[in-house]
Amino acid sequence: MLGIFKIAYKLLVNDRAKFAALLVGITFAVFLMIQMTSLFSGVLSRSSATVINIGATMWVMDPAVQTVANSIPMPDYVLDEVRSIPGVKYAVPLYSGGALAKLRDGTYQFVTVMGLDDATLFGRPRLIDGNIQDIFAENGFIVIKDAEFAKLENPTIGTEFELNDHRVKIVGIGEVATSGLFGVPTLYTTYNRALQYLPNTRFTASYILVEPKTASDAAVIAGRVHAMGYLALTKDQFIDKIAAFYTFRTGLGTNILLMTVISFIVGLSISGQTFYTFIIENLEKFGALKAIGAKSRELVAMILFQAAFTALTGYGLGIGLCAVMIWLARLRIPDYAAVITFPNIGLAFAMVVIIAGISSYVGVRKVLTIEPFDIFRG
Template identity: 70%
Template sequence: MLVNDRGKFSALLLGITFAVFLMVMMTSLFAGILARSASTVTNVGASVWIMDPAVQTVANSIPMPDYLLDAVRSIDGVDYAVPLYSGGALVKLHDGTYQAVTVMGLDDTSLVGRPKLEKGNIQDIYAENAFIVVDDAEYGKLGKPDIGQDFELNDNRGLVVGVAKVNAFSLFGVPTLYTTYSRAIEYIPNTRFTISYILLEPKSPNAIPSIKKEVARLGYLALTKGEFDDRIADFYKYQTGIGTNIMLMTIISFIVGLSISAQTFYTFVLENLDKFGALKAIGAKGYELTYMILFQVTFTSLTGYGLGIGLCTTMIGLAKARLPDYAALVTMTNLALALGMVVLIAAVSSYISIRKVLRVEPFDIFRG
C-alpha cells in the first residue's frame, strides 16, 4: 500500500533522507573540527605531554622554565624527556607577501616528534637555516616550496631542506614548519621561558601515575596523549560556541525529520483506514496489522537512512576534493547517532499510526 502510494512514499522517504543528511553532516563537521584541533598531538605522537595547568588547547601553549626539564628527567620511571617549542611567526615569501606559520622546534639531539619525510633527509635539519615544510592542505599558501627554496623569517633566512607528510591536518589554516629547538628560539622572539611542552616517554605504562603525581608536585600537569586529546575536545565542546551550534542544528534536523515522517505516515494511514478495516473484517489480527505498519515504517526509515548517508558522504567527498581545508569526518559514532535518531523517528511515527489502526472497527468502515 505504501510503495504504491508514490506521493506519500516519496514525501516520507525525502523527509527522512534529508533529516539524516543534515544530522550526519553536522556531527561529521564537528568530529572533523575536533580531530583537527588535536592535529599537533597526533602528529608529534608523544606518550605523555607536560604543560602548564592553564593550557586548554595545544595551540595556546604557556612557556615553562628550563629547570623543569631537568626535574622531570630525574623522576623515577622516566625513560626520556625532551623539550618541544611551538610558536607562531610571519614568513616573507619571494613575491613579497607575508604568511603566518606555526613553527615546531624539535629537540636538537633526538628530534622526537619529527614528521615523516617524503622529500629530503632528516639529518639536513641540522644544516644552517634549515626548515622542513609540511605538505598538507596549507602547503600552497607557502607557494609549494621544494627543497632548496628559501624564505625570510623575522629577518632571518630560512632554507627548505625537506618536505614532510603528517597524519592530521591543521584546523586553523596555518602552514607548519619544523626545525630544531635551538633555531626556533633563536629566530622567534620569546619570553624568558621558551619550553612550550615537555615530551615524555615512561619506562612502562605502570609508571605514568607516579610520574603524574611528581609533575603535579612541581606545579605542572602531565597528560597522556589520549587525555590531552580529550582536554582539547572538551574545550571546543563546552567553552566555545561550536559544540552548542552543532547540537542545535542536529536537534533541529531531528525535529524536522520527525515531524515530516510522522505527519506523512499518519496521513497515509488515515487515507487507507478502510483497507486496514477490511483486513480486520476478513480475520487479520491486531499483531499482524502492527507488524505490517512496523515493516512499512522500518523499510522506509532504513532506506532513507541509507540514502541520507550516501548523499552526505558524496557531498563531503566532493567538498574535500575542491576544498582541502574542509574538516568534516564521518565516524562510526556519527553513523550510530543518526541511526538511533532514525529508529526513534520510526518508533514515534509507527506508534501514532498503530494506535489509530488498532482502534478502527470493521463495522464503522462498512457502515461508512
C-alpha cells in the same frame, strides 16, 4: 507473516508520492544530523593535530593550557626535574609557536613553527623528499605538505624565504597524519633554531614530551609533576582536554547540538505527519484486512514494517548523500574538516529509530481503533 509483510510493502510503495515524501523527510534529517556531527568530529580531530602528529606518550605543560595551540612556556629547570623522576625513560623539550613568513613575491603568510629536540628530533614528520639530517644545516627547515602547502607557494627543496628577518631554507618536505584546524602552514626545525628565530620570553619550552619506562609509571610521573606545580597528561588525556575545551568552552558544541536537534525535529515532523496521512488514506484497506480475519498484532506488524523499511531506506540514503557531499567538498576545499565516524552513524541511527517509533505509534493507535463495521457501513 511473510504475506502480511508483502501486503504492507505494496501498500507502502504503491502510493509513490507519500512514499517519496517519507523518504525525503528522513533522508534530509539524517543528512543534516550526519553533516553536523561529522563537521564537529572533524574539527575536534583537527584541533588535536599537533598531539596526534608528534605522537608523544605523555605531555608536560602549564596547568593553564587549554589547547595545544595556546602553549605557555615553562622554565628550563622543569625539564631537568622531569628527567630526574623515577620511571621516565626520556624527556625532551618541544617548541610550538607562530611567526610571519615573507615569501619570494613579497607577501606575508602566518606559519606554525615546531622546534624539535636537537639531540633526538623526537616527533619529526615522515619525509617524502629530502634528508632529515639536513635539518641541522644552516637555516634548515622542513615544510609539511598538506592542504595549506600551497599558501607557501608550493616550495621545493632549496626554496628560501624570510622568517622574522632570518633566512629560511627548505631542506625537506614531510607529511603528517592530520592537518591543523586553522588553515596555517607548518614548518619543523630544531629546538635551538626555533628559539633563535622567534621572539621568546625568558621561559622557552612550550611542552616537555615524556616517554615512561612502563605504562604503570605514567601515574607516578603525573603525580610528581603535579607536585611541581605543572600538569602531565597522556596523549589521550590531552586530546580529551582539547575536545572538552572546544565542546564546552566555546560555542561550537552548543551550535552543533542545536543544529542536530533541529534536524531531528524536522525529520520527526515531516515523517510523522506524512505517515499519519498515509495511514488515514489507507484506513479502509486496513479495515478490510481486519474484516477478513487479520489480527490486531498482524496489523501492528504491518505498520512497524512500513515504518522500519522507510526509516532504514532514508537512513542509508542520508548517509550516502552526506558522504558524497563531503567528498565533493574536499575536492574543492582540501582543508574541509568534516569526517564521518562510527559514533556519528550510531547517533543518527538511534534518532532514526526514535523517529520511526513515534511515527509508527501514531499509525498503530489509529489502526487499532478501527472497526470493520465502520468501513463497510458506507
